[in-house]
Amino acid sequence: MKKKYSYLPLIFFFILVLFFARQLILKEDPSELPSVLLEKSLPKIKLDKLSDYKLFNKKNLLQLNEPSLVNVWSSWCAPCQIEHEFLMTMSRSNNIKIFGINYKDDKQDAIKVLKLNGNPFYAIGRDDDGTQAINLGVYGVPETFIIDASGNIRYRHVGPILEYDMNNTILPILNKIK
Amino acid sequence: MIIELGHYCLALVLAISLFQFFVPALGVRYKSSSLMRSSFITAYISFLLVSLSFLSLTYAYVTSDFSVSLVAQNSHSLKPLIYKISGVWGNHEGSLMLWILILTFYSATVALVGRKLPLKLISLVLSCQGLIASAFISFILFTSNPFIRLFFPNIEGEGFNPILQDFGLAIHPPFLYLGYVGLSITFSFSIAALLIGKVDTIWVKWVRPWTLIAWVFLTIGIALGSWWAYRELGWGGWWFWDPVENASFMPWLATTALLHSSIVAEKRDTLKAWTILLAIVAFSFSLLGTFIVRSGVLISVHAFATDPSRGLYILLLLVLFTGGALVLFAKKASHLKSGSLFQPLSREGALVINNIIFASAAATVLLGTLYPIFIDAVNNSKVSVGPPYFEAVFIPLMVPAILLCAFSPMLSWKRANIENIMERIIAVFICSILLTSILVFIYNGSASAFLGVFLGFWLILGTTYEFIIKVGIKLSFKTFIKRSLKLPRSAYGMSLAHIGVAIFVIGVTVSSAWREEIEQPILIGEKVIINNMELSFLSINNVKGPNWIADRGEFEVVRKGKNKEFMYPERRFYPASQVNTSEPAIMSNILFDLYIVLGESLNNDKSYSLRVYYSPFINWIWLGILLMALGGILSLTDRKHRLGYAIKINNENISK
Numbered sequence: 001m002k003k004k005y006s007y008l009p010l011i012f013f014f015i016l017v018l019f020f021a022r023q024l025i026l027k028e029d030p031s032e033l034p035s036v037l038l039e040k041s042l043p044k045i046k047l048d049k050l051s052d053y054k055l056f057n058k059k060n061l062l063q064l065n066e067p068s069l070v071n072v073w074s075s076w077c078a079p080c081q082i083e084h085e086f087l088m089t090m091s092r093s094n095n096i097k098i099f100g101i102n103y104k105d106d107k108q109d110a111i112k113v114l115k116l117n118g119n120p121f122y123a124i125g126r127d128d129d130g131t132q133a134i135n136l137g138v139y140g141v142p143e144t145f146i147i148d149a150s151g152n153i154r155y156r157h158v159g160p161i162l163e164y165d166m167n168n169t170i171l172p173i174l175n176k177i178k
Numbered sequence: 179m180i181i182e183l184g185h186y187c188l189a190l191v192l193a194i195s196l197f198q199f200f201v202p203a204l205g206v207r208y209k210s211s212s213l214m215r216s217s218f219i220t221a222y223i224s225f226l227l228v229s230l231s232f233l234s235l236t237y238a239y240v241t242s243d244f245s246v247s248l249v250a251q252n253s254h255s256l257k258p259l260i261y262k263i264s265g266v267w268g269n270h271e272g273s274l275m276l277w278i279l280i281l282t283f284y285s286a287t288v289a290l291v292g293r294k295l296p297l298k299l300i301s302l303v304l305s306c307q308g309l310i311a312s313a314f315i316s317f318i319l320f321t322s323n324p325f326i327r328l329f330f331p332n333i334e335g336e337g338f339n340p341i342l343q344d345f346g347l348a349i350h351p352p353f354l355y356l357g358y359v360g361l362s363i364t365f366s367f368s369i370a371a372l373l374i375g376k377v378d379t380i381w382v383k384w385v386r387p388w389t390l391i392a393w394v395f396l397t398i399g400i401a402l403g404s405w406w407a408y409r410e411l412g413w414g415g416w417w418f419w420d421p422v423e424n425a426s427f428m429p430w431l432a433t434t435a436l437l438h439s440s441i442v443a444e445k446r447d448t449l450k451a452w453t454i455l456l457a458i459v460a461f462s463f464s465l466l467g468t469f470i471v472r473s474g475v476l477i478s479v480h481a482f483a484t485d486p487s488r489g490l491y492i493l494l495l496l497v498l499f500t501g502g503a504l505v506l507f508a509k510k511a512s513h514l515k516s517g518s519l520f521q522p523l524s525r526e527g528a529l530v531i532n533n534i535i536f537a538s539a540a541a542t543v544l545l546g547t548l549y550p551i552f553i554d555a556v557n558n559s560k561v562s563v564g565p566p567y568f569e570a571v572f573i574p575l576m577v578p579a580i581l582l583c584a585f586s587p588m589l590s591w592k593r594a595n596i597e598n599i600m601e602r603i604i605a606v607f608i609c610s611i612l613l614t615s616i617l618v619f620i621y622n623g624s625a626s627a628f629l630g631v632f633l634g635f636w637l638i639l640g641t642t643y644e645f646i647i648k649v650g651i652k653l654s655f656k657t658f659i660k661r662s663l664k665l666p667r668s669a670y671g672m673s674l675a676h677i678g679v680a681i682f683v684i685g686v687t688v689s690s691a692w693r694e695e696i697e698q699p700i701l702i703g704e705k706v707i708i709n710n711m712e713l714s715f716l717s718i719n720n721v722k723g724p725n726w727i728a729d730r731g732e733f734e735v736v737r738k739g740k741n742k743e744f745m746y747p748e749r750r751f752y753p754a755s756q757v758n759t760s761e762p763a764i765m766s767n768i769l770f771d772l773y774i775v776l777g778e779s780l781n782n783d784k785s786y787s788l789r790v791y792y793s794p795f796i797n798w799i800w801l802g803i804l805l806m807a808l809g810g811i812l813s814l815t816d817r818k819h820r821l822g823y824a825i826k827i828n829n830e831n832i833s834k
Contacts, residue, residue, distance in 0.1 A: 006511040009455060010504040013462075016548075017497055020469070023551050024489045078415055085778040085787065116697045117787060163758045 042070070042151050045132045047101065047125025051111050056099045056123040062151050067177050068097040068122070069170070070145040072133055075109035077141040083160035084113070087120035090166060096174060100124035103133050103141050146170065148177045181246055184234025185325035187227040191282070192315045194220050194227070198308030202301035206373075214297050217304035218289045224311060225286035232266075232279045235324055239266050245331035248272065248324045254335040256725040257343070264348030270472055270488075271324035273351060277468075278314055280352075280359040281307070288363060295380065302370035303363075310362055313495050321488050346406035354399030354426055358464035360392030361429060364436070365461035368454040369503060372510045377443070377450040385457065386440045387814060392460075393433045394810035400426050401803040409764060414695070414773050414791040416799060419568040424547040425467030428540050432460035435536035442526045445591060449526075451511040452533070458507060462500040463540070469496055470547070521593045528586030535579045542571045580633045580683065583676055584640025588647070606643055610635035623691055630687025637680035645673045668816040675809025682802025688795035700788040709792045711772065712736040713745075718786075726750040728761070731776045731786070735765065747776040768801075770794040 042058060049055045061068060071087060073080040090096045100121035102110050107126070114121075127133050136145065146155040155173050157165065198220035205213025235248075239262050244250040252269045253262055267276040285307040292300045318324070364385050371377050403426065408416040417423065436456040443453045469492040520526050546567050584606065588599045614632040617623075623631070648669060649662040696706055705714045716732040728748040735743045747763035765772040770792060777787030 006451070007508040009459070010501070010508050013500055013504050017493065017501070019548070019551050019555055020493055020496075022555055024493060078411075078418070081789075089778070113697075116699075 040153060042145075042147055042153055043135045045101070045125075045127075045135060047127055047132060050102055050107065050124050050126045053114075053119070053121070054123040056101070056121075056125040058151065060123055061099055061147065064097055064122075065149050066097070067146065067148050067154075067174050068099060069174075070099045070101065070136075070147055071121070072101045072103050072127075072136070072138050072141050072143045074103045074105045074141050075113045076105065077103075079160035080142045081113075081117070082162070083142050084117050084120070086161050086163060086166045088118050090170070091120040091122070094171065097122040101133060101136075102126045103138070104128065104130045144170070146173050146177070180234045181238050181243065181325050181327070184231040185323075187231040187234070188315060188325070189319065191224050191227045191231070191278075192312055192319060194224050195308045195312035195315060198224065199305050199312055200308075202305040202308075206298055206302060206305075211297055214301035217301045217308070218293070220308065221282070221285040221289035221304055224308075225282040228279050228282045232275050235272065235275060236263060236266050239263065242335065244333065244335050245327050246324075247326045247328045250328055250332040250335050252335070254725065258724050260345070260348060261343050267351045268348075271318065271322045273355075274314065274318050274322060275324055276351060276355055277359060278311065278318065280355050281311055281314065281362060284359060284363055285311070292384075295384070298374060299367075299370050299381070302373055303366045306366035306369045307362065310366070310499070313498065317488075317491055317495065321491050344406055344410050346402050346409065350399055350402040350406060352399075353395050353402055357392050357394075357396030357399050357433075358426075358429060358467065360388060360395060361433065361457075361461040361464050363388045364392065364457040365499075365503070368457040369506065371454060372503075372506045375510060375513055377454070377514055379444075382440060382444045382453075383818075385453070386437075386444060389433060389436050389440055389457075390810050390814050393430070393437055394807050394814070396426070396430045396433060397803060397807045397810065400430060401800055401807070405800055408796075409762065414693075414762075414775075414789075414793060416796070419546070419565045421547050422467075422471055424543050425463075425470045428543050428547075429460055429463040429467060431536050431540035431543065432456060432463050435533045435540070436460050438529050438532050438536070442529050446520065446526050448520065449530070451507075451514050454511065454514075455507060456533075456537075458500065458503045459540075462496070462503075463544075465492070465496050465499060468492060523589070523596060524594045525586065525589045525591045527594075528582055528589055531582060532579065532586070535575055535582075539572060539575045539579075542575065543568070546571070577629070577633065580637055580679065583679065584637045585644070587641070587644045587672065587676075602643060602647070603640075606636060606639045609639055621692065627687055627691035630683055630691070634680045634684035634687070637683070638677055641673050641676045641680070645669075666816050666818070668813040668818070671809040671811075671813030671816065673809070674812060675806045678802045678805030678807075678809060680802070681798050681805060685795050685798025685800075685802055689793045689799065692794045694792040696788070696790045698788060699785040701785045706788070706790060708772070708790050709770075710738060711792075713774070713790065715786075715788070721748070723750070726752045729776070729779075731763075731774075733763070733774060735772065745772070745774055747774045749776055749778070766797060768797060771796045 042061070044058060045056075047056055054060070061070075069090070071083075073083070087098055091098050098121050100123070102124060105126065110126070130138075142160050144157040144161055145153050146157075148154050154177055155169075157170065161170060198217055201220075202214050202217040205211070205216070237243075238246045238249050239253055240259065242249065242253060242255040242262070244253075248269065248271050252272075253265050257265065266272045285304060288300070288307070289304060292303070367381065367385050367388070371381050400423075403423065404416045407418065408414070436453065439449050439453045439456055442449045469489070472488055472492060549567075585599060585603050588602060610632055613635050614628055618628045618631060645662075649658055649665065653661065694709055696708055698706065700706065700715050702715055702717060705712055707713070712735070714734045714736075716734055719730050719732065721728050721730045728750040730746050730748045733745045733747070735745060737743075743765065745763040745765055748761035750759050750761055752759070760775050760777065763774045773791040773793065775789040777789065779786050
């Protein structure tokens, strides 16, 4: 093996370490929203209509004048299916308004899921290419944001909302900011 | 008291490991064989003390000693005994204890079977193991101490994630760690070889079995993890390309490459620098896996609780070991004498292509796993890389690998004559195309199903054909059996492992191409039909387990020509942690799995949400992986791969 080539793995590794170090030192926890958005107003989002479900836009969220959830989901995302029943519980039993962003999904598949498992969403919109979700700082699906009555993001939950999260995180925060 | 004793033992091992690192290295420097020999004793003592330390922690779990902080956080007095024990490694601190236990176990084993190795080599290996042990023990003691007592003892433990209460998962970490940590041995051997500046036959003969051991355990460990995910997570999938899964998959890919390149190094005395690099990379991947799971740089459904200060410490470890090894590699690798160049069309040529493919596969998984970090660094946005990326890049890489795998064992070393084997390749090709066409036509499959099934047949037929030719053709049945029994076990091992790959590929293809699923609300007394089977929802009953209560659904399954069968999916509630879980009911056999998940009762009270999956051939996935592991074990029992090889070699150059 030629001498200069044997340095290649080292150089590659060095670059990798730089990225890790940056991630560790600059960003505390990737599951937290970049501080730029937290406590700030929900950014403008432009979504497409899904069939004849009510379209989600910032206006109808603000009109509610009460805390709400914004949930990013897809029919192809397995954890979303698990989360679904808790979204149903919150919308039916706790009467919480949930806004859905249907992320990079197939129209028919999305409708099928809502028909089968019930529709927990007050209003919903499609984000076909995922650009709108990026504005929100979405890392992956599912992800849920708690928005207060004046439209500010108060909390971000990464990953599926399980029963534990619902009872110990989401509902208490919603009650607190009511 | 016992827990303090364990704590003390661990602190003592830190001192001993530092000794084990420095003293033999000094011995090598000053050519003192007594200093070098000290490494054997320290390796045995370290293992003994770490075992005591580990046992004391286990004791605290078994007796539910909730004055120990870790036990109070992760255990519960109502847990069944086996999950109390597996709870020891079901968390960050305890899993590191397991890591260290296995590390010192391997060091002691190497010391025991390596007594007759050249003293310089074995003491450098043990010295390197000592450095790894001291780094990890100080990591435990200073950032993640499992022996801390609570000032006010808890009366009851805070439970344990009920999803993790599963037998497959309980034994999954030990297997995975036996694999991860096994790679430390090949790593240490590579460091020793670089320091000595010589890669000889003894070195290669030693690295191969240790690679095999690590590979077998990694294979089983990954399979258990995916089996758990399949049975427990309740959506019928078995691999999710989650960062934590990838963290175990990357070392596996690198080890698979290492396994094949070490054959070339052994048989043809070449590719040595590359083999050493792979050994370094494989162990680095297992460190990287540790880093990803615990540092919080990536999020995942089953990452441990994370803490940035731990992340920094692991990053330092990574820099120390991988960085150090790569510096050494950069300086010394060019001095390693490598054998002659070889023809592209030969067994070693094919193995090199195998290595290129597996290395690229590991690189693409690495890229996909870390991509969110890169993008975040470049333009400050968060992205997620999901199965579509991995499927799009991984499958095209694996297709040529499998095509190659069927006939490369037929190629001869040095220089193969393509005309000799062309006839066989064409015969195998035609047979597999015909078989695939018939099956895919009858069962109406897609193009990707065709490709997958074809690859499976191609590999099975090719491997079998190669095996028959190796025994000899045109023999009577009796001589055939007689001669095949004389083949070395490593030949059986290879064929078995390759057939395992084929069965795995068929399982993956068929279970996804012909999968059926139903998701719908169901009332008691209603029926659903899936793949000619009739499922009736009979009733819902309350049942009680050791630490949970459950609604248990009763389903009657009627299929043609069979008696009625019953399945019982559950929705469990764990009062200790206030968590609900779905316990799928799975009817499992070699041809298909029927998988029922009972969801929440819907708001009108009477109906439940129901998910049913029919996955044909899904068990072939694990059967295939099992065959691969068995192939590895069979090779390990081959005389020439015995761990203690070199014992017979005369130990004359001890103090050179």
